[in-house]
Amino acid sequence: MESVGVRTIDELGRIVLPKEVRQALGWGEKAEIELFIHKDIVVLERKRSVQEQEAK
Numbered sequence: 001m002e003s004v005g006v007r008t009i010d011e012l013g014r015i016v017l018p019k020e021v022r023q024a025l026g027w028g029e030k031a032e033i034e035l036f037i038h039k040d041i042v043v044l045e046r047k048r049s050v051q052e053q054e055a056k
Helices: 019-025 050-055
Strands: 033-038 041-046
Touching: none
Parallel strands: none
Antiparallel strands: 033 041
């Protein structure tokens, strides 16, 4: 895993993902992101449509 920087959680609990990271992942403005927790690690994954899941 490669670090892409450090971010601060704001008073509303939000974290901003840098534009470069969103672009590299192909995450557009209204992308739905699914969160997974494993021990002390949080994983973000773009939520895929049923059609995308079936194509896998």
